[in-house]
Amino acid sequence: MTLAPTHKILFEPVKIGPKVAKNRFYQVPHCNGMGHRWPRTMAEMRGVKAEGGWGVVCTEECSIHPTSDLTPATLMRLWDDSDLPVHQLMIDKVHEHGALAGIQLVHNGQSVSNYLTRMPTMAPSAAPNEASNSTQARAMDKEDIRTLRRWFREAALRSRRAGYDIVYVYAAHGIMTLLYQFLLTRYNQRTDEYGGSLENRVRLVREVLEDTKDAIGHDTAVAFRFAVDELMGENGMHAAEAEDIVGSLAEIPDLWDVNVADWGNDSLPSRFGVEGAQADYIRFVKNLTTKPVVGVGRFTSPDTMVSQIKRGVLDMIGAARPSIADPFLPSKIEQGRVDEIRECIGCNMCTTGDYIAYPMRCTQNPTMGEEWRKGWHPEKITSATSNDNVLVLGGGPAGLEAALALSNRSYDVTLADASHDLGGRVLQETALTPLVQWKRVSDFRSYMLSTRANVQTFTQSRMDADNVFELGCNHIAVATGSKWRTDFQGLHHREPVAHEYLTMILSPEAIMGGHAPEGRVMIFDDDHYYLGSALAEHLAMTGADVVLVTPAAEVSGWTHFTLEYEHIQVRLRKLGVQIICNHAIHSVGDGYVDVACVFSENTQRIEARSVVPVTARISEDTVYQKLINRRSEWADHGIKTVTLIGDSLAPGTIAMAVYAGHQFARELEAPVDRDMPFRRENDFDTTRSWPEFKA
Ligand code: ADP
Ligand code: SF4
Numbered sequence: 001m002t003l004a005p006t007h008k009i010l011f012e013p014v015k016i017g018p019k020v021a022k023n024r025f026y027q028v029p030h031c032n033g034m035g036h037r038w039p040r041t042m043a044e045m046r047g048v049k050a051e052g053g054w055g056v057v058c059t060e061e062c063s064i065h066p067t068s069d070l071t072p073a074t075l076m077r078l079w080d081d082s083d084l085p086v087h088q089l090m091i092d093k094v095h096e097h098g099a100l101a102g103i104q105l106v107h108n109g110q111s112v113s114n115y116l117t118r119m120p121t122m123a124p125s126a127a128p129n130e131a132s133n134s135t136q137a138r139a140m141d142k143e144d145i146r147t148l149r150r151w152f153r154e155a156a157l158r159s160r161r162a163g164y165d166i167v168y169v170y171a172a173h174g175i176m177t178l179l180y181q182f183l184l185t186r187y188n189q190r191t192d193e194y195g196g197s198l199e200n201r202v203r204l205v206r207e208v209l210e211d212t213k214d215a216i217g218h219d220t221a222v223a224f225r226f227a228v229d230e231l232m233g234e235n236g237m238h239a240a241e242a243e244d245i246v247g248s249l250a251e252i253p254d255l256w257d258v259n260v261a262d263w264g265n266d267s268l269p270s271r272f273g274v275e276g277a278q279a280d281y282i283r284f285v286k287n288l289t290t291k292p293v294v295g296v297g298r299f300t301s302p303d304t305m306v307s308q309i310k311r312g313v314l315d316m317i318g319a320a321r322p323s324i325a326d327p328f329l330p331s332k333i334e335q336g337r338v339d340e341i342r343e344c345i346g347c348n349m350c351t352t353g354d355y356i357a358y359p360m361r362c363t364q365n366p367t368m369g370e371e372w373r374k375g376w377h378p379e380k381i382t383s384a385t386s387n388d389n390v391l392v393l394g395g396g397p398a399g400l401e402a403a404l405a406l407s408n409r410s411y412d413v414t415l416a417d418a419s420h421d422l423g424g425r426v427l428q429e430t431a432l433t434p435l436v437q438w439k440r441v442s443d444f445r446s447y448m449l450s451t452r453a454n455v456q457t458f459t460q461s462r463m464d465a466d467n468v469f470e471l472g473c474n475h476i477a478v479a480t481g482s483k484w485r486t487d488f489q490g491l492h493h494r495e496p497v498a499h500e501y502l503t504m505i506l507s508p509e510a511i512m513g514g515h516a517p518e519g520r521v522m523i524f525d526d527d528h529y530y531l532g533s534a535l536a537e538h539l540a541m542t543g544a545d546v547v548l549v550t551p552a553a554e555v556s557g558w559t560h561f562t563l564e565y566e567h568i569q570v571r572l573r574k575l576g577v578q579i580i581c582n583h584a585i586h587s588v589g590d591g592y593v594d595v596a597c598v599f600s601e602n603t604q605r606i607e608a609r610s611v612v613p614v615t616a617r618i619s620e621d622t623v624y625q626k627l628i629n630r631r632s633e634w635a636d637h638g639i640k641t642v643t644l645i646g647d648s649l650a651p652g653t654i655a656m657a658v659y660a661g662h663q664f665a666r667e668l669e670a671p672v673d674r675d676m677p678f679r680r681e682n683d684f685d686t687t688r689s690w691p692e693f694k695a
Contacts, residue, residue: 228285300325
């Protein structure tokens with residue numbers, strides 16, 4: 001297989017100031033929850049992307065000074081020379097594969113906690129602090145501005161010394177960057193030459209760009225990341241102002257990296273937008289500058305990428321999420337293996353790493369974050385050491401991924417599923433309109449399995465223990481999933497709500513299977529991630545009268561971390577869904593439900609003819625338990641191991657199920673230390689001996 005002629009344009013080199021990128025694939029800066037705390041994890045992850053063909057690989061945002069302290073988030077820092085070794089780890093990995101390394105320098109102004117450094121926060125004008133309640137940022141005076149410019153200059157020089165090829169000046173993502181705060185009237189109410197007119201508000205950005213060019217521009221490229229629209233009309237950055245800004249700074253940077261703000265609009269979840277959703281906002285930039293322009297849009301289709309370039313929207317194809325879901329996306333296009341691209345589904349599980357401060361994970365790519373720690377490579381896997389065969393029972397995300405990775409290890413695999421089609425919960429959930437793009441999880445794996453000679457797939461094949469014994473495979477992975485409870489037991493109601501249910505109780509599976517609820521429908525969401533609101537959204541879109549009740553203070557609270565939260569709130573309200581927070585089930589009557597305030601004895605009666613509890617799931621492990629109970633018969637049927645994985649072991653996210661399937665495949669017949677299954681980044685002196693104590 002070879003590069004399709006129509007995709008050749010993607011592999012043209014691009015000049016970025018004094019540097020040349022080998023192709024148009026540009027991994028824009030993106031957070032990862034690894035940063036300075038897990039530097040080897042971070043460096044290996046970036047290195048794998050360079051290996052996968054990205055012409056440019058950038059860091060996440062990198063704080064230039066202790067007054068921009070994002071604790072507890074785990075990002076990059078360049079506060080003094082002691083930070084350099086962390087950067088060099090990454091730069092070496094990126095350069096090893098011929099990619100350019102970029103760094104996104106930032107001061108976050110009033111959008112920091114400074115929990116670690118305990119320094120007062122700074123802003124264009126005095127204002128409440130975004131990242132730490134009940135504290136305020138002080139207004140910067142002229143001396144502060146001069147000092148800030150010096151910090152940026154010193155950080156640029158340090159970046160160049162470290163070996164970076166591209167250094168960013170960063171004014172995007174709304175409140176998150178100080179330079180953007182200066183551009184916006186709602187944060188900048190200064191009356192001096194840095195506030196008021198657009199020319200004044202742009203002054204600091206221009207100075208920092210010019211300072212950076214002056215300091216390092218002779219041999220290092222300077223990129224400018226700028227959000228051209230905040231999608232809030234004239235209350236925020238909008239086209240008219242953005243055009244003036246781009247026009248006035250047009251030729252100063254060596255590259256324009258443009259997007260929309262805030263982060264939730266930039267990394268738009270697939271529930272709220274399609275591939276290339278930013279094109280209409282950013283396309284004007286190329287008309288105003290001769291410098292290369294990069295932008296993002298969850299690009300996974302090479303045809304769409306080519307069209308962005310040919311239509312004059314972009315010069316370089318920017319990607320954060322598509323490079324996470326498939327670090328080898330450029331290589332696959334170059335080798336004509338487009339069908340093998342593991343396309344990002346836009347679920348934003350990856351962004352939770354930044355918010356919760358842990359090394360990010362990806363629903364589509366189970367090796368993400370495990371490249372260094374476990375030595376998992378997205379495209380390489382150790383071959384099987386025996387001729388054993390494997391039965392995978394259940395074709396949900398866990399079973400599909402297990403079967404695919406086992407096939408990659410050259411095991412002969414039998415995959416059996418009770419349903420008509422493969423996909424398990426993914427297939428069910430993607431029947432809901434909001435989640436339709438997540439089907440890529442099962443589509444990708446089902447397609448890949450169909451190309452494998454060593455995989456036999458049986459659908460409509462419900463298996464019991466006898467069937468498993470008859471098949472007589474050596475290893476059995478049981479990935480039979482889970483079912484939603486319908487008795488309201490969950491996080492809030494720790495036991496079933498024991499009542500005679502006169503109103504129709506429907507499981508989430510029933511709704512996903514197309515069962516139309518009768519009359520007014522209540523969703524009781526005690527799961528707090530996406531499903532409760534997705535069911536409400538789906539039903540409201542089909543014309544149902546929906547009320548969503550939750551014991552939490554907000555709907556779909558965990559989606560703060562996936563950037564879906566605000567979009568969900570807006571959409572539910574637009575669809576007329578009634579929302580009742582801080583309430584749980586008191587009793588279910590005939591055509592109504594009494595709900596009780598979680599803080600008081602107060603109850604209220606809500607009319608509802610159907611109720612859908614989204615509370616907790618029960619693992620479906622019947623076959624597994626039967627096999628365990630008949631362990632004495634295994635040897636007669638050639639069975640060596642039986643392992644329960646995915647939701648049938650412990651219900652969780654789709655990302656967890658995919659990971660569990662992959663882990664099973666990697667670790668089958670492989671030596672794994674179950675007590676400490678990964679490398680740790682402890683840099684302490686371990687040669688010191690410790691006194692022994694007798695227990
Ligand atoms: P996970 O998220 O762990 O992959 P899912 O619930 O998505 O779990 O998928 C479980 C799959 O297992 C479903 O497609 C279901 O049809 C299948 N399944 C459950 N029990 C059996 C069984 N006894 N035999 C065959 N397939 C089964
Ligand atoms: Fe895409 Fe989801 Fe993976 Fe993020 S976690 S890269 S959104 S598939």
